[in-house]
Amino acid sequence: MIYFDHCASTPPYEEVISTLAEVMRKHYANPSSLHGEGAEAAKLIERSRALIASQLGTGSGRWLFTSGGTEANNLALKGAARQYRGRGDHIIASSIEHASVHDALKQLEKEGFRVTYLPVNAAGHVAVDDVKAALTKDTILVTVMHVNNEIGTIQPIQEIGGLLRSYPQTLFHVDAVQSIGKVPIYPERWGIDLVSGSAHKLRGPKGLGWLYVRDGVQLVPLASGGSQEGGFRAGTENVPAIVAGAKALRMSMERMEERGRNMRRLGEKLRAFIRTRPELRLNGGEPLAPHIVHFSYPGMKPEVIVHALEQHGIMASTKSACSSKDNKPSRVLLALGADPAHASGGIRVSFGDEHDESHIDRLINALTSVIEKLKPLERSSKF
Numbered sequence: 001m002i003y004f005d006h007c008a009s010t011p012p013y014e015e016v017i018s019t020l021a022e023v024m025r026k027h028y029a030n031p032s033s034l035h036g037e038g039a040e041a042a043k044l045i046e047r048s049r050a051l052i053a054s055q056l057g058t059g060s061g062r063w064l065f066t067s068g069g070t071e072a073n074n075l076a077l078k079g080a081a082r083q084y085r086g087r088g089d090h091i092i093a094s095s096i097e098h099a100s101v102h103d104a105l106k107q108l109e110k111e112g113f114r115v116t117y118l119p120v121n122a123a124g125h126v127a128v129d130d131v132k133a134a135l136t137k138d139t140i141l142v143t144v145m146h147v148n149n150e151i152g153t154i155q156p157i158q159e160i161g162g163l164l165r166s167y168p169q170t171l172f173h174v175d176a177v178q179s180i181g182k183v184p185i186y187p188e189r190w191g192i193d194l195v196s197g198s199a200h201k202l203r204g205p206k207g208l209g210w211l212y213v214r215d216g217v218q219l220v221p222l223a224s225g226g227s228q229e230g231g232f233r234a235g236t237e238n239v240p241a242i243v244a245g246a247k248a249l250r251m252s253m254e255r256m257e258e259r260g261r262n263m264r265r266l267g268e269k270l271r272a273f274i275r276t277r278p279e280l281r282l283n284g285g286e287p288l289a290p291h292i293v294h295f296s297y298p299g300m301k302p303e304v305i306v307h308a309l310e311q312h313g314i315m316a317s318t319k320s321a322c323s324s325k326d327n328k329p330s331r332v333l334l335a336l337g338a339d340p341a342h343a344s345g346g347i348r349v350s351f352g353d354e355h356d357e358s359h360i361d362r363l364i365n366a367l368t369s370v371i372e373k374l375k376p377l378e379r380s381s382k383f
Helices: 013-028 036-055 069-083 099-110 127-133 157-164 239-275 302-311 329-335 357-381
Strands: 062-066 088-095 113-119 139-143 171-175 194-198 211-212 292-296 347-349
Touching: 036 062, 036 211, 036 239, 062 069, 069 099, 069 139, 069 171, 069 194, 069 211, 088 099, 099 113, 113 127, 139 357, 157 171, 239 357, 292 302, 302 347, 302 357
Parallel strands: 088 113, 088 139, 139 171, 171 194
Antiparallel strands: 062 211, 194 211, 292 347
């Protein structure tokens, strides 16, 4: 099998698996305990926190440990909105955010917050001028993801952060789940107040997320019951995952440039093939993250293509793994202006360290075979 679903989850590094097992075996004490074993576990957490900060260039602020990217996004958005409601009730977001952001904002709207959803162009990018035009005296939070998890578009995060420096009452949150370890991001330098990440997207363990919180920013916790993580998140920390996740982040950051070049080369080869097939349409435009290629087969159910590819030993996906089981057209593709048939037929291919040109050749051959077999079914499969 060739695994082309790295956006959903990644195979952990062998070194990460070894570290996870070692810490589970040797450091099982509760890090909040006062005895020596508890103190050793607490030290491991702080060393991991310092490692993450050094890798992502944050000399100040705090990296919190969560259960994943979804919790990190929810804590950032709900925690900030509720904390700073006295300043205003307005939030700005892009129209193509991950479900963990989009759905959290819908919940905040039920609490009385007003959300402006910014449009994107046909390539999938937010305009900085649209962010500026949407700002009001009541805007307390702007949230724009760095790399879109479906189509791979890179948003102008640095430019938005520069704009918001003139609006000190407005916090800036970035969902960087699909960008950390894949493309450069500099939270402090770019003026970002809150950054979310996830370990299992960069060959770390599942069940571990990160949230960067700039110095001076306060959040209303989502859970009560303990003073862990500086009071931002109650609950006993997952020490083995924290240590292993920090190791995965370091390894991914060290290899990011080389891996990025390889993935971009593979992506361009796949896109060149897709452009030769009139049945297929590429989605998203540059700048794009190196590890994602997204295309549609309008009129054909994407799960049919995914299962057909699986028969050729290739695993790909339709859209975000969090939303892959609903049959609705992609909210992201609809925001790009795609018609329902186009938006319902999306396929995502996402690369990892293990891939080379031979894997792309196998994918191209499999796609060619699948298309030829499915072409007669197009009309009967239309939505």
